[in-house]
Amino acid sequence: MSYFEHFLSANQAYVALHGDLHLPIKPKTRVAIVTCMDSRLHVGHALGLALGDAHILRNAGGRVTEDVLRSLVISEQQLGTREIVVLHHTDCGAQTFTNASFHQELETKLGVDTSHMDFLPFSDVEASVREDMALLKASPLIPDDVAIYGGIYDVDTGRITKVEA
Amino acid sequence: MSYFEHFLSANQAYVALHGDLHLPIKPKTRVAIVTCMDSRLHVGHALGLALGDAHILRNAGGRVTEDVLRSLVISEQQLGTREIVVLHHTDCGAQTFTNASFHQELETKLGVDTSHMDFLPFSDVEASVREDMALLKASPLIPDDVAIYGGIYDVDTGRITKVEA
Numbered sequence: 001m002s003y004f005e006h007f008l009s010a011n012q013a014y015v016a017l018h019g020d021l022h023l024p025i026k027p028k029t030r031v032a033i034v035t036c037m038d039s040r041l042h043v044g045h046a047l048g049l050a051l052g053d054a055h056i057l058r059n060a061g062g063r064v065t066e067d068v069l070r071s072l073v074i075s076e077q078q079l080g081t082r083e084i085v086v087l088h089h090t091d092c093g094a095q096t097f098t099n100a101s102f103h104q105e106l107e108t109k110l111g112v113d114t115s116h117m118d119f120l121p122f123s124d125v126e127a128s129v130r131e132d133m134a135l136l137k138a139s140p141l142i143p144d145d146v147a148i149y150g151g152i153y154d155v156d157t158g159r160i161t162k163v164e165a
Numbered sequence: 166m167s168y169f170e171h172f173l174s175a176n177q178a179y180v181a182l183h184g185d186l187h188l189p190i191k192p193k194t195r196v197a198i199v200t201c202m203d204s205r206l207h208v209g210h211a212l213g214l215a216l217g218d219a220h221i222l223r224n225a226g227g228r229v230t231e232d233v234l235r236s237l238v239i240s241e242q243q244l245g246t247r248e249i250v251v252l253h254h255t256d257c258g259a260q261t262f263t264n265a266s267f268h269q270e271l272e273t274k275l276g277v278d279t280s281h282m283d284f285l286p287f288s289d290v291e292a293s294v295r296e297d298m299a300l301l302k303a304s305p306l307i308p309d310d311v312a313i314y315g316g317i318y319d320v321d322t323g324r325i326t327k328v329e330a
Contacts, residue, residue: 003194004250004314010213011325018323025258027204029168037220037236039192042209048175055202058223060236067232070284071202071225079258085169093190093244109242112305119235140277149169158183160176
């Protein structure tokens, strides 16, 4: 049995609790959160979000990529968000490798040349948050009146610490 | 007061409940979920995930993009995941526009030419799930023995329906 089948079973119980809702498509707080895919972060719990509150964007590292910009433009221009939170975290998988070593590993494991790909690893989590905040501020796709905040989530304690730009 | 400051307040209460944990960096179920940023989906609740269970990747639409492939390669090759779930949903923001209309809107609103950008809108949610499952199956970056599943989340009922490839 796949985990997906387990998730479908768990979802049956969730449906009973969920009931019939008709929440608006636009997020209530008008916030979009950009964060990591890490399994030790449950964004809704950690930030006190109710259903319908905020857009949540997640990738490896919580990095601001072209795809994140694509998503943020839709979030802001189609769905009304006005505030972005960049949230990286301690003990991130993106801190465990370099592009050079990973390219070589993938050549060996998958037989694929990925030397054109930037996997966006980083060593200093505060620097990576600042770098991604700066990318957002500099992007012509993000209007100047969209507020940009940064933070670091501690996977051991659950605590979020603010990062100043 | 920004919503981010509200989130930081809510996070203080979360920290008290969280306690000191040392969960492994590798997700327990070895699953990566690719889904939408939509505010009406709380992935952990809807799938019955505990902290540490699964990677969660989210963008506008839950589409398989270059950035999602980058993240999945890290998820699988660095952090051991072996199963991918593509989960799209009803009433998606990506169903509310076309590339042509959105390009024009952004030219007017932001003064930016985005005609080179594909915002990945779709009309049929079952077709978009199948399309993204096919992209994963075809990618040399995703090994053949990684299982790929698809589903649709109903934002009104909370129910997930399986999509066969």
